[in-house]
Amino acid sequence: MHKTIGILAHVDAGKTTFSEQLLYHTKTIRQRGRVDHKDSFLDSHSIEKTRGITIFADQGIFSYNNSTYYIIDTPGHVDFSPEMERAIQVMDYAIILISAVDGVEGHTETVWQLLRKHQVPTFFFINKTDYEGTNAASVLEEIRTNLSEDVYDLTNSFNDEFIEFIAERDEDLLEKYMDTGYDQDLWIQTFKCMIQENKIFACSSGSALKDIGIIEFLDKLDMLTETSYSKSGDFAAQVYKIRHDESGNRVTFLKVLSGTLKVRDEVKYEEQSEKITQIRIYSGNKFKTVDQAIAGELVAVTGLTIPSIGDCLGAIADKTTFDMIPTLKSKVIFDTSIHVKEVLRCFKLLDAEDPSLSVYWDEHFQEIHVHVMGVIQLEVLEQIVQERFYFNVSFGEPRILYKETIDSAIRGYGHFEPLKHYAEVHLLIEPNERDSGISFENVCHANDLSIGNQNLVRHHLLERDHHGLLTGSALTDVKITLLTGRGHNEHTSGGDFREATYRALRQGLEKAENVLLEPFYDYKIKVDMDLIGRVLSDIQQAHGTFESPETVGDKVIVKGRVPVATFMNYSTTFASFTHGKGTLSLLFGGYDRCHNAEEVIEKIGYYKEADPEYTSTSIFCAKGKGYKVPWDEAEDAMHCL
Template sequence: MYKTIGVLAHVDAGKTTFCEQLLFHTNSIQTRGRVDHQDTFLDNHSIEQARGITIFAEQGRMEIGSDIYTLIDTPGHVDFSPEMERAIRVMDYAIIIVSAVEGVQGHTETVWQLLRQYNVPTFFFINKIDREGADVGAVVGQLQKECSEHVLLINDPLCADYVPNHIAEWLAERDEQLLDAFLTETLDAQTCLMQLQKFIKQEQAFPCFTGAALKDIGIKEFLSQLPLLTETQFDHQRPFQGEVFKIRHDGMQRLTFIKALEGTLHTRQDFTFGDMTEKVTEIRLYNGSRFVTTQKVQAGEIFAVKGLSLAKIGDILGSTMTPQPYELVPTLQAKVQYDGQQHIKEVLQVFRLLEAEEPSLRVVWHEKFQEIHVHIMGVIQLEVLAEVLKSRFSLTITFGEPKILYMETIATTVTGYGHFEPLKHYAEVHLLMEPNIRGTGNTFVNACHADDLSVGNQRLIEKHLFEREHHGLLTGSPVTDIRFTLLTGRAHIKHTEGGDFREATFRALRQGLEQAENILLEPYYRFKLKASNDFIGRMMNDIQQADGTFDAPVLTEEQVTLTGRVPVATFMHYSTTFAAYTNGKGSISLQFDGYDKCHNSEEVIAQINYNKQADPDYSSSSIFCAKGKGYSVPWYDAKEAMHCL
């Protein structure tokens, strides 16, 4: 069986060292590296070795009995969590590493929530039990409280003919048939293992193991459990489907990393992207930076292919399914600063290549100002990005101060009208625009009759609404949470040409925004703060000062837990402040919690100083034609001038 297992953790929990041990004990590598020696097998990038952290999700390949495992070591730092999320999407199982000293930390909770959203069966490994201050019992209790009551500590290794009595009892408490067998002493080990495996798959059991990866304690015992407690089923007979989860470049050659979901893939197989067809020219099976080539791969395997230049991360090859959006999105943007010899457009192409590898960068090119902007998770990501640009492309790049990514929406319902009719062109679009539920994004409904506008042109209007981000009127930020309904439109049998409906659609959208009540949105965090009771007053005051809200505090004899929502803009640097006044003993978890009304709209609008009349990409005016000449009609007069009212 093919099994993909990811290893995840808060930074410095010992994740990479744990991976080294697994690969060593399965003879996948001959020697074990160490993070502090800068020679680990999976952290093979020079930047990772220099910084001592995992930045890129890399995979190893190992065998246990008849099973072939792909082991994915993921980044533990929050700035690189989109890379982690993309890896989670292709995991069959996950292992969360938790320090026996620090316990559940901020990023651990983010990892846990993501795994639950993607329904990935999960194991825990409590690491560093040899260190002073280690408290396995306390950490298990914390996991059961913070993560799931179904966390099950396994101290004694299970085997085909032995399951400890307390494990059998734990299982019997959760299944009536097992309970009957347990009470009559007829519950055998094989039945227990099958039921535990089923519970794990259904996310009703989360086995927890203990050890010390650096000292090689508990590793062999953990490895012996994997074949017993994991199981995968893939259909090799169906047509091939595979999810693209990573793009890399070997020199100038593009490598597309895929998880095969169904069927079998052969070299020379074709895939169609729109009007283009591309062929797989090589298949590689990677183990760290090393690889072997093969002629085919089957469902369940992780591999890389050459020959596909159009496949994007998130695409499901061989399927017409729309890719599922990612949960983790950047809330900051930064301006690229470059004064070298290369033309800025050449630098832009480098950033486009990096964007293919890291889609969350969302590279934005401002033609008017000849500027490049990138979306980022945090300042550490910018530092690493600068190092990558220097080492890979010999570009010396700096970045401006990161700024919040704002969005805009509407609070009222309007109908937007757009008409585009310069000489020998013609298109008209009427769009009903309504506020969507917050966080829904932009959606489309078609209420246009085919007698008014051909189905092809209707689809064209929908395509233009979603082919790019559209600027709002307040700050020029992207608009979101709008429900567009195509009411009607008109084409000319002779004069409508390609691009006419793009112009009319954009003008209708912009004309609608001119009529609507516009709202500025900003990103929010869902926070969780844990610290000594002594700090409850300081914590509550800081949240109020940051324009946040909090739920009722949860108090124990020694500790307070505070949860709530707060704007990213006021809280993005709070981790440092919190660590300082709690002497590093507090715990903070910050998770992106969508966009909501901006707490200081007037200040932000004044600061950005966006001039809606001077945006070269947008106009709310419509173009009409009379006596062979085109003329402009401003947005406030456009409705009366429309042809299909």
């Protein structure tokens, strides 16, 4: 049986030390490493050793009883949470470590919510119980209060408390118990099923550093987990990580979901196929090559160049969406002696490995931009570029990633007809739900525009982010419908429909009520009663909103939304006035109307008339010569009204 187990936690809760203990007890490694000693098996990257934190989600493999375990040690720092979320998609089970010293922290709640989104069955391990003054029972109550009431403490094993806990959640089993008495195997099997169905979450405690409770926890984890992958079905797999080896080969990490994969197999993705040239099984930074991989295994392959992280291959056509989305962007600064194409090439490699970077080349300003979670990530990127590509970069001050949308439905018209070219596009552009992106509908009749050209319009609308008129930020939350269009059998050529489509979109935006959007956090704050006044005042000053505060014991919990721009540095202030005893959870909560739109628009200073990639002006032809028609006159000049 193959089981993929993720280890997740707030930074410094002891994930890596815990993982080392599992590897040591199963004789995978001969000695236990430590992050602070820079000798841990899973934090093998030099940057991880230098910084003493996990940055990359690396895996170790061990065998225990009749199962093969793949454990993935994930980053705990919020700046690297996209890496953590990418690993979550292939986990069969997760273990959340919670420090008995610190209890449930802000990032713990973020981890918990992501696991619930992906429906990953979860265990808890309360770590560092050897520290003086810690109390595992009180941390367990914290878990039940903040995360889920359905947490069972495995410490007392399967006693009367266990029977009561399960019976409260399974009436059929209770009835059987009343009739025939206690059958331990049946009750444990029910417990396993309820864990798998995310109805119950098991918890244990101990000390990873002092090796207390680890092997006992592993025994119970082994007993209470199972997977059922089919080797006989059609091949299907999910891409969860991409790396490049020392030779520059692209290495694609897969979770095989069904069937079998062999070297030299052709793997289909969308309408293309590529041949597998090598299959590797990684443990730490070392790997061995094998001839085939079967369902349930985590493997890495060479030969694939097209699929990206989150894509499914083979029999499953799906793509994972991610919640941990950067809200900041930064300019890459590099020495002019290095050719910009080389810098861009290197950053495109990094972009394949971390799609959240969204590396973008600004043709007009000749600049490279990246999207990031925070300043620590930028510092790490500097080190990565230096170590891998042997040149130095720095980054401009991170700025908020704004977006734009519209408030009213409008029609957009674009015509592109310089001599020997011809394309016309009519679009309906409507506001859509918040955080819905750009969706496309087609009501154009094939008699008006060929199916091929209709598909071109769709492609050009969805091929990239389009600039809004207020700040040049990405357009979002709109539904665009192709109403009609026109081509010419002889004169329409490559690129004509891109020109007409972009102009139609832009012409529509010129007539619309444009709205600037900014990213928001969904926050949850827990503080002592005497600090709630200060917290609510800070939220109001930050242009946030809050629900009615809730009192739990001697603490007060408040939830709400607040702009990232005003709250991104609040954690330092919060830690200071709460003396580290409050809890602040910040989770990206999507985009909404910008609280200071006029100020931002003025500061960015985007001049829509000078955008080299977009114009709302149409081009028509008369007497063998093209002429321009401005956006406010273009509608009347269209050919297929």
